[in-house]
Amino acid sequence: MRVLEVDERDSSWENSAPRFRLYVFDGAANAVTTLDFLDAQIHDVLEAANLASADGRLWSIALVVDSESDGRGLVWISGMDYNSIPTTPTEWRMRAAMQDRYLMAKSQRGEEPLLPDGRRVIRVFPDHCHPWPLWESFSGKYTKSPADYGLSSSLTDGLRHWYDEWERRGIDWHPDDRWLQRGHRLVELMRVEVGDVAEIRPEFDRRHGDPA
16 A cells, blocks of 8 residues: 555546446355446445445445546456456455455354355465464464465475565565565465465565566
8 A cells, every 4th residue: 555645636627426336246156246326425335335245245346437538447446356366466455355354254253264165365474473474364373384284395495485584684674576476486386285275365565566
């Protein structure tokens, strides 16, 4: 996330009649129900989205924009198309927002924190005071280790060396491309080993627009 202070006079037009689009994804196959809201404000759409959450469904919201040159398009406000695979760190964060509110709602209902397709979510990022960069939100054990997932010894060693370099560099270090690429390679190897039971979510890459 980036926050910029701007001049309030830098816009050249306004529109007091936005068209919002709510996507509701249902079931393991993520069948989509699409609803457009006219003569509405964002809180009206959020009320409908919260009802979808209560029903155990994923959702996202977009602003519908019509352009004379490009036709109809979407500006994502919360989440994204859940049936699209993220390709940038920003898109992974958008997908994460959808998953986390879904898993939180399940946890509050006393249900196991599993995605609609029955898989868990393994978050990958380093943090101090934990020797492994593996986490699982809303589970009984938030911090995880390779042994919890039965990862191979070679992948375990790779995660160990990757984390140790981050720890050795210190808190002020801004990870370079080489370290980030190693992390993404480790995520790919995890998908090969445990992708049938868990979605592997990379959360260590904070670049904007770069391929994840």
